[in-house]
Amino acid sequence: xxxxxxxxxxFFHWLMALGLAxxxxxxxxxxxxxxxxxxxxxxxxxxxxxxxxxGLVALRLLWRLLRRPPPPLPMPAWQKYAAEVVHGLMxxxxxxxxxxxxxxxxxxxxxxxxxxxxxxxxxxxxDKALFDLLKEAHISLNFTLLALFIAHVxxxxxxxxxxxxxTLARMIPWMRSNP
Amino acid sequence: MSKIMNKIFLLALAAAPALAQAAPYxxxxxxxxxxFGYEQMGVAMQGSFRSFAGSVDLNEAQPQKSTVDIxxxxxxxxxxxxxxxxxxxxxxxxxxKVFPRARFVSGQVQMLGNGRYRITGTFTLKNLRRPLxxxxxxxxxxxMRLLTGSFALKRLDWGIGTxxxxxxxxxxxxxxxxFALRLVPATPPSPHP
Numbered sequence: 001x002x003x004x005x006x007x008x009x010x011f012f013h014w015l016m017a018l019g020l021a022x023x024x025x026x027x028x029x030x031x032x033x034x035x036x037x038x039x040x041x042x043x044x045x046x047x048x049x050x051x052x053x054x055g056l057v058a059l060r061l062l063w064r065l066l067r068r069p070p071p072p073l074p075m076p077a078w079q080k081y082a083a084e085v086v087h088g089l090m091x092x093x094x095x096x097x098x099x100x101x102x103x104x105x106x107x108x109x110x111x112x113x114x115x116x117x118x119x120x121x122x123x124x125x126x127d128k129a130l131f132d133l134l135k136e137a138h139i140s141l142n143f144t145l146l147a148l149f150i151a152h153v154x155x156x157x158x159x160x161x162x163x164x165x166x167t168l169a170r171m172i173p174w175m176r177s178n179p
Numbered sequence: 180m181s182k183i184m185n186k187i188f189l190l191a192l193a194a195a196p197a198l199a200q201a202a203p204y205x206x207x208x209x210x211x212x213x214x215f216g217y218e219q220m221g222v223a224m225q226g227s228f229r230s231f232a233g234s235v236d237l238n239e240a241q242p243q244k245s246t247v248d249i250x251x252x253x254x255x256x257x258x259x260x261x262x263x264x265x266x267x268x269x270x271x272x273x274x275x276k277v278f279p280r281a282r283f284v285s286g287q288v289q290m291l292g293n294g295r296y297r298i299t300g301t302f303t304l305k306n307l308r309r310p311l312x313x314x315x316x317x318x319x320x321x322x323m324r325l326l327t328g329s330f331a332l333k334r335l336d337w338g339i340g341t342x343x344x345x346x347x348x349x350x351x352x353x354x355x356x357x358f359a360l361r362l363v364p365a366t367p368p369s370p371h372p
Contacts, residue, residue, distance in 0.1 A: 035266045037349040044220040109225070109259055116221030 002166040003070035010173055012060040016053060016094070020149075023049040024142060047105060047112050051120070054098035061091060073165045079155075086151050093145040100138045107131035204235045204324060204362035206249065211361045213251060217334070218351030230255035235326060235362050237288065237296070237317060245288035247298055249360075251281045271341050278305045283313075294318060304337045315358075322364055329357035 005013070023046060030042035072080050102123055105112050109126035113119045124130060159167035169175040214227035233249030254275035256267045268275040285300025295316050302311035315328030333352045334340055340350055 035262045037343050037346050040220055040349050044222075110219075111222050113221045 002073065002170060004170045005069055006063075006067050007173075008063050009060075009067065009069065010171055012056060012063065013171055016056055016060065019049060019053050019056070020094070020145070023053065024146070027142065044113075044116065047101065048115055050098040050101050051112065051114050054095065054102075057091070057094040057098075070170060073159075073167055075159075075163070075165075083155060086148055086155070090145065090148050090152065093141055093148065097138065097141050097145060100134055100141055104131060104134035104138055107134055203365055204237065205365045206231065206233045206235070207323075207361045207363045208232070209361070211359065213356070213358045213360075215354050215356045217354045220349060224258075226256060226258045228252065228255050229257055233360075234365065235324075235360070237324070237326075242288045242290040242296065245286075245296075245298075247283065247285040247288070247300060249283045252279060253281055254279065271344050272339055274305055283311065304339075307337055324362040326360040326362055327358065329355055331355050 004010075026042060026046050026049070030039055030046060033039040033042065072083065102112055102120070106122040106124045107127045107130040111119055111122055156168045156171075159165050160169075208231075211231070212227060213231050214225060217224050217226070228251045230252035231250060233247070235249075236244075236246045238244040252275075253273035254268045256264055256273065258264055258267060267273055270277075273281075280303075282303045283300055284303075285298045287299040289297040289299070291297055291314070293316075295314065297312060297314050299310065299312045301308055311330065311332075313328055313330045315326050318325040318327070332354050334350075334354050335345060335347070335352050339354075344350055
């Protein structure tokens with residue numbers, strides 16, 4: 001019986017996958033909208049979701065340190081290494097993206113008020129040049145995460161469809177063994 | 180040429196005392212600020228106007244004889260983004276093409292003591308004219324005066340943000356206008372030739 005990811009790890013993984021995809025789509029959508037009350041709402045929701053995802057990734061990383069993930073299944077060393085690098089970078093970006101958004105909002109002079117109720121501290125003073133820089137950074141980091149996500153999914157599908165091992169099944173609640 | 184200049188200068192000197200009596204101070208754009216605070220999605224926001232002018236005759240001996248006349252160019256609004264500034268000039272907000280100026284005129288100033296004044300006047304914004312009372316403090320800085328204060332208004336009372344923008348859960352109804360005006364002695368205006 002292959003060692004599976006723990007239930008909390010599986011929960012964090014899929015909840016964040018869903019949240020990141022939704023907030024990425026919201027970010028792309030709102031960026032092209034003309035100024036309207038709806039756009040202001042979308043921006044706020046995007047920030048609230050981003051802060052939620054930042055909290056989730058912190059909890060997730062904490063859990064990962066307390067309960068180590070199962071060791072990789074037998075595969076060539078370069079694949080283990082590649083998977084490790086992709087996972088590491090994805091974790092890095094899951095912190096860097098919401099943080100860059102938060103600092104970006106501070107630089108715009110718009111405080112982040114979580115859920116419209118809890119004011120978060122401004123991380124930097126209002127600064128137009130810094131805002132422009134962070135906006136580019138926020139977008140670049142997101143597309144980097146998208147590229148890593150594609151590599152991540154490609155890797156999972158390769159193990160599932162070509163190697164026919166249990167790599168993917170370890171992360172799927174109802175998938176007990178490889179078909 | 181120099182003779183004409185001399186004549187103008189003499190005329191200006193002759194006219195100065197009477198005119199200076201009427202409006203001894205004008206707003207100096209440098210060092211003055213007219214701003215406002217409001218809430219957007221529960222977030223405290225700040226904005227300001229870049230262009231405004233006016234005269235303040237604060238008769239410190241007889242405050243009831245004071246007059247205030249301040250105009251703000253509504254299209255000079257600064258909200259932190261060009262798109263927001265453009266939207267604010269649209270018909271749903273200030274409608275700056277039709278109503279380029281907001282104006283406050285007062286001939287009724289009450290001294291409250293400690294350099295504080297209660298200024299009662301008429302505020303004109305868009306097509307609306309209504310009474311408005313503003314409390315302000317005046318500080319002497321050499322020949323200059325610094326007039327500071329703030330007042331609250333409801334934006335919807337003044338038709339600021341109509342249509343889809345009337346939703347106050349997105350854009351709050353409460354606006355606090357704050358001002359710090361640097362007043363300099365009015366230079367005697369040149370008489371028209």
